[in-house]
Amino acid sequence: MRPGLSSSVYKRMNSKDFVGDPDRADDVSDRLLNLMDQNIGNPSWKPSLPHVCIATVSSFLFGYHLGVVNEPLESISLDLGFTGNTLAEGLVVSMCLGGALIGCLFSGLISDGIGRRRSFQLSALPMIIGASLSASTTSLVGMLLGRFLAGTGMGLGPAVASLYVTEVSPSSVRGTYGSLIQIATCLGLIAALFIGAPVKEIVGWWRVCFWVSTVPAAFLALCMEFCAESPHWLYKRGRVAEAEVEFERLLGGPHVKLAMAELSRSERGDDGESIKYSELFYGRHFRVVFIGTMLFAFQQLSGINAVFYFSSAVFRSAGVPSDIANTCVGFAYLSGSVVAMLLMDILGRKLLLVGSFLGMAAAMGLQAIAASLSDQGSWHVYLSVGGMLLSVLAFSLGAGPVPSLLLPEIFPNKIRAKGVALCMSVHWVVNFFVGLFFLRLLELLGAKILYSIFASFCLMGAIFVRKNVVETKGKTLQEIEVALLSAV
Secondary structure, three states, rough: OOHHHHHHHHHOOHHHHHHHOHHHHHHHHHHHHHHHHHOOOOOOOOOOOHHHHHOOHHHHHHHHHOHHHHHHHHHHHHHHHHOOOOOHHHHHHHHHHHHHHHHOOOOHHHHHHHOHHHHHHHHHHHHHHHHHHHHHHHHHHHHHHHHHHHHHHHHHHHHHHHHHHHHHOOOOHHHHHHHHHHHHHHHHHHHHHOOOOHHOOHHHHHHHHHHHHHHHHHHHHHHHHHHOHHHHHHHEEEEHHHHHHHHHHHOOHHHHHHHHHHHHHHHHOOOOOOOOOOHHOOHHHHHHHHHHHHHHHHHHHHHHHHHHHHHHHHHHHHOHHHHHHHHHHHHHHHHHHHHHHHHHHHHHHHHHHHHHHHHHHHHHHHHHHHHOOOOOOHHHHHHHOOOOOOHHHHHHHHHOHHHHHHHHHHHHOOHHHHHHHHHHHHHHHHHHHHHHHHHHHHHOHHHHHHHHHHHHHHHHHHHHHHHOOOOOOOOOOOHHHHHHHOOO
16 A cells, blocks of 8 residues: 555545546546555445444334334233224234335435435434324324334334445445344344333333333434435535545545545436436336345245244244243344344355345245144154244344345445335335235145245245345445446
């Protein structure tokens, strides 16, 4: 490394080098990329880490609100007068999913319109209002409205977090930072379980469970005021000087011009006009949209949510109390997420995805075998428990964290927010229908056939990833864009 050369290049260039005459911009970009890439190393991970950690609070809230009613549901139904009404109980659990779909659908428009930071702050608002309403309500209607409002924030926050973490992270640690989103979600689920533990001993404790969630939501809204805005969004809005300032905060001064040159080169082919959702379904962007939607479809069709929904019943059949069951599932999920974080920028996204889907296929196969041997002694229950834990572990190693990380990487800056919103909406839709029809299909087909179907989808997912997904490890967003569009 020769600091003198890098420094002189940095000082001689200014923001005007990245706009204006295309030929001059091409010459400047190529010169910067050739010179600076040879003379400076990777940016430090330290400046961007605090910004990423604050962003993942939205994912913590997502996990917390998913799990907040699991333990207290019986107490809630007693206090609000709908004990024994399974439809009402199901609505309390799932109402947030409807809100999340709405929040996710509009996340692209919102994050493109007001920026990533303001979108985080906006997502915190319905989570605070919704949690407060659920905590203080005396009726089922109030509870459902509160859950729906909190759900809109749940849908908006994680979608923006995927965008933000991708856009502010150095390419060398982008996979590691992206894995923090799943770890935060897992920690939110575990926190909800532990905070809900005293609900059967303390009258009205379920209200405390909801009040607690307002604290991290307010923390997110406050701390985002001091976080960096996405330089990619600023550049897209024509605020080039501000984008340079934020790149300097996130990457350090010597890396600013290289980042700006790459961003300028990738954006030069765009016409600068806002893209419509309908344009995502044809033309040069269709391939990446297809890849993104299929990844989330296979993620949900793998049957992972069926495993989460009915893990307690499987453990109970093995004589394991529900609190221990929740701890085992949570430990498998968290340990897999941590391993994925460590391996994401070493093995790459594609290898982890293929291995994850193959591991889940094997786990679902074990579940199918256990179901076929249900009349041959009690040992099949332990085989089922092992298959369930293996499913959770395999999911957390790849199929869980990688799609939400990979999507913002493969979408060009021009369509990134809308593309992520569309693909993550597919996640919610497929999730809803899997949850809706799982019990009915289990009744009609039996566990052996149903788990075999899930295993087949896992194998199809592994094949799809092998044939269609490009490796993004260590590449800049602009390099990924060029590689994908050139393959169209």
